[in-house]
């Protein structure tokens with residue numbers, strides 16, 4: 001009897017120990033996973049103004065080496081993504097790669113605290129771009145100016161903070177109009193890029209002259225159609241409907257994205273999107 005009892009107690013203690021080890025391992029794993037997630041710079045806070053200089057230095061000194069894949073090795077994230085409740089599950093990209101490899105859309109977003117090193121796109125303008133891109137814009141601007149074409153930098157870098165404020169404001173507006181939060185978020189994402197998915201957040205895109213559809217009918221647009229690729233810029237969101245399905249964004253004749261001269265030339269000459277160029281088109 002006693003022996004049996006003792007044996008039961010030992011068994012019970014043993015089981016407890018096993019459970020404890022399993023629990024500790026699980027918690028440890030979760031903490032590691034969380035830290036790894038954090039190390040990809042998704043911190044859950046929007047602090048673009050507080051980005052450390054080490055991050056900036058890293059970007060400035062990058063040698064543009066291109067890993068085989070920039071995004072597929074990233075964590076598939078992300079129940080932690082703040083708009084996951086509306087079905088958005090973007091991967092967080094590593095922005096420290098060759099600019100031509102940076103793809104941003106609802107599937108791929110920037111780390112939450114990302115802020116590029118900035119420079120004025122055109123001397124004396126208040127409009128900024130990634131400092132690596134600004135000289136190309138200036139050169140394009142100067143070349144066009146010689147032909148009396150004025151490529152006014154209308155909107156360049158936009159902080160993640162501002163993108164989020166705009167996005168949240170639109171969600172609130174739709175909720176005020178009677179939608180529930182999920183529905184409002186889905187609708188907001190149709191008109192405002194998800195925070196972190198706008199190329200303006202990366203300082204890689206410029207809205208030129210205006211954000212009006214009529215820009216298509218200007219001599220500035222005509223000039224860009226002929227020459228933008230020579231300076232590394234592409235028309236990022238083309239008019240063609242099949243292309244719109246690939247980019248997920250409506251035609252924007254004013255929005256030019258810097259991808260570097262070589263990529264811009266190929267993309268423009270082949271008439272493809274950045275998604276197709278990078279082999280990431282879903283349709």
Ligand SMILES: [Zn+2]
Nearest residue numbers: 205206207255
């Ligand atoms: Zn734009």
